[in-house]
Amino acid sequence: MKYITTIDEKSVTIGIDDDGQLLLDGSPVEYDFHPSSDPTLFSLLLDHKSYELRIVPEDESFSVQLDGSNIDVAVEDERTHRLAGVRGRMASGTGEIILKSPMPGVIIDLLVGSGDAVESGQTLLILESMKMHNEFKAPRQAVVKEVRVAVGDNVNQKQVMVILE
Amino acid sequence: MDKVSKVLIANRGEIAVRIIRACKEMNCSAVAVFSEADRMQPFVRMADEAYCIGPPPARDSYLDLKKLLSVAAQSGADAVHPGYGFLAENAEAAEAFEEAGVTWIGPPVDAIRRMGDKLTARETVKAAGLPLVPGVGDTAMMNMDELLRAGESMGYPVIVKAASGGGGKGMRIVHSPDELKESIRIARLESESSFGDSRVYLEKFITDARHIEIQILGDQLGNVIHLGERDCSLQRRHQKLIEEAPSPVVDEPLRQRMGEMAVKAACEVGYYSAGTVEFVFDSATREFYFLEMNTRLQVEHTITERVTGIDIVKEMIRIARGEALKTKQEDVAISGHSIECRILAEDPWQGFMPSIGKISGFNLPSGPGVRTDTGVTLGSEVSPYYDSLLAKIIIWDTTREEALIRTLLALEEFHITGIQTTIPFYIQLLNTDAFKTGAFHTRFLEDELLYKKEEHEHLRIPATIAATLLAHQRNRQAYVMPQSKSESVWKLLGKRTTLARRL
CATH class of the missing domain: 3.30.470.20 (ATP-grasp fold, B domain)
Incomplete structure (x- = not known):
């Protein structure tokens, strides 16, 4: 099975064969990966280097916690990746940014529409939650692919609001 | 029997846990109160007795003095510890408990009252000979003209503060006289809506x-x-x-x-x-x-x-x-030297927006010189109703330099998944030269530090491989069985065993 794994828009190809042998961009990697009885806790030995990780599967990616950092890792198998390529999603080689609501609230302002080009740091929308106005900004230069909310909408926690690409 | 033998803890979270520990060490019974959102929080489980005091919003539970008094009566508590926040600096609450014969584990009511009002506090300590920030208007109720004149005489920048203020509310820095009028107007509005008191005063702002x-x-x-x-x-x-x-x-x-x-x-x-x-x-x-x-x-x-x-x-x-x-x-x-980091349920990369949800993975740091005070644990629901402080790490070592290294390692050892926390931000912060040398000021975070998500180049490969292996494992669980019709059961079992060993 082949996977295309992406962190911060940089992708690598990982092949795992039926015997469990792993190829990272074509080169074999010596590994020992163990789950624990704590469902989010894993141990990885890579060429005898030891890593303790927390991995939480989320909707479109895995949230990996390692040495105090949180790393968003998107894993696509080759088939899904090819299909996505056909749809043009991965055509530019950069990933999507999915903006989810971190908490329930109301959309009180929406400053962008589908197809808009946005600059890094540009405010996309304002979510009111617990009497606070929270501004959501574009983490990088991008194009608004989809807007899934409207002004006045009540959103749930982890609801997708805007997709950038 | 001691005067203080059964203590009502009028608080929640990590500070309730801290107080319960002290009570038990002092041979006092600890009585917890909790809102409907906090039934399974560690402090409720740790207490000797626990009473539900209402719905999640603080004004219907932790700030409801009548309910707290009735729990004190019902449980037979002879003392109350207010912790911090909620009713801790509320003179009326202290007075009501004392009148009900419940000892307030805190200062005398009169001291809370005199220090609670910022302007009274200034007058009080001035009389005691303490230095005050220069150029301050010491009139309790100054009108706009007087405030403008005071601003001019002390020199800009100045800071507008609320007499009843706290936590940064009603506070505004003013750089020139033409901003002063508007700043005072806004500070008065904020102060009125937050504290029901529109009195403000001016202080020289120390850069x-x-x-x-x-x-x-x-x-x-x-x-x-x-x-x-x-x-x-x-x-x-x-x-x-x-x-x-x-x-x-x-x-x-x-x-x-x-x-x-x-x-x-x-x-x-x-x-x-x-x-x-x-x-x-x-x-x-x-x-x-x-x-x-x-x-x-x-x-x-x-x-x-x-x-x-x-x-x-x-x-x-x-x-x-x-x-x-x-x-x-x-x-x-x-x-020696001690450093505390407040671990907050906030997303440092999204403007410190509160993060709520269920804690799905949890591991506290430990080892020499590492103390952790936590109000949450694995499975805790972080709700949007209260302040975002989840836990504190308190690190000690013989020198500041060594304490700093130990703090960084403890932060890396502290796992919290399911919600966003300030841990990755602190790791970044503690690595700055300003923190290492100790040369920073109160506006360091506003002025100098960019809230930029860190690069984690050295973690990229292990994170990539681990996530892919987990995805692969999940795929196999989903797909291997239906695809295996043509293979013999024994062959399949052998293959799965091999894979399981590898994975």
Whole structure:
């Protein structure tokens, strides 16, 4: 099975064969990966280097916690990746940014529409939650692919609001 | 029977846990109160007794004085510890409990009242001889013209503050006279809506300022001592994030001077129990000025405990029982260096927006010099109703440099998944030259640090491989069985066993 794994828009190809042998961009990697009885806790030995990780599967990616950092890792198998390529999603080689609501609230302002080009740091929308106005900004230069909310909408926690690409 | 033998803890989260521990060590029963959102929080499970006091919003539960009084009566509690926040600096609450025969584990009602109002506090400590920030309008109710004239005479920048203020509310920095009128108007509005009191005053704004505070302990017999300083200069929008003791800029003579001043302020209002006198320290001139007095236990009391060896919460209980302080001023010694990091449920990469949800993975750091005070654990629901403080790590080592290294490692060891926390931000912050050298001021985070998500180049490969292996494992569980029709069961079993060993 082949996977295309992406962190911060940089992708690598990982092949795992039926015997469990792993190829990272074509080169074999010596590994020992163990789950624990704590469902989010894993141990990885890579060429005898030891890593303790927390991995939480989320909707479109895995949230990996390692040495105090949180790393968003998107894993696509080759088939899904090819299909996505056909749809043009991965055509530019950069990933999507999915903006989810971190908490329930109301959309009180929406400053962008589908197809808009946005600059890094540009405010996309304002979510009111617990009497606070929270501004959501574009983490990088991008194009608004989809807007899934409207002004006045009540959103749930982890609801997708805007997709950038 | 001791005077204080059964303590109602009118709080929640990590500070309720902290107080329950002290109660048990002092052979007191601990009575917890909880809102409907907090039924399964650790403090409820740890207490000897627990009473539900209503729906999640604080005004319907933790701030509802009537309900708290009725739990005190029902449980037979003879004392109450308010912790910090909620009713901790509410003189009416302290008075109501005392009138009901329930000992307030805190200072006298009159001291809370006099130090609670910022303008009264300024007048009080001025009389005691404490230095005040220069050029301040000391009239309780100044009109606009007077305020404008005062601003001119003290020189810009100035800061507008609310008389009843706290937590940065109603506070505005003004750089020129033409901004003053509008700033005062907004500060008055904010103050009116937050505190029901529109009185504001002006202070000279010190540009290169540090926030340094002195911990006070006093008994009911008139003995007052100080336990040295804490440096709380690392703040974001006037909220403390990381504190340390001792301060990197305070030497022994300065510590003594500040300590003496703080003791004077406490004596002026007949203070007993634990309290904190806050000062602004001007790094340019090395002068310090009285800011305010907090008439309660503080979040960061822990680092003072660590460097002095004095258990402040147990001392509060002893003082409430009427016992004399066991420690004399000359016996207070500062040993080593302690750093506290407040672990908040906030997303540092999205403007410190509160993060809520269920904690799906949890691991506390441990080892020499590592103390953790936590209000949450695996499976805890972080709700949007209360402040975002989840836990604190309190690190100690012999020197500041070593304490810093130990703090970084403890932060890396602290796992919390399911919600966003400030841990990755602190790791980034502690690695800055400003923090390493200790040369920062109270607006460091606003002025100098960009809230940029860190690069994690060295973690990229292990994260990539681990996530892919987990995805692969999940794929196999989903797909291997249906695809295997043509293979013999034994062959499949053999293959799966091999894979399981590998994965």
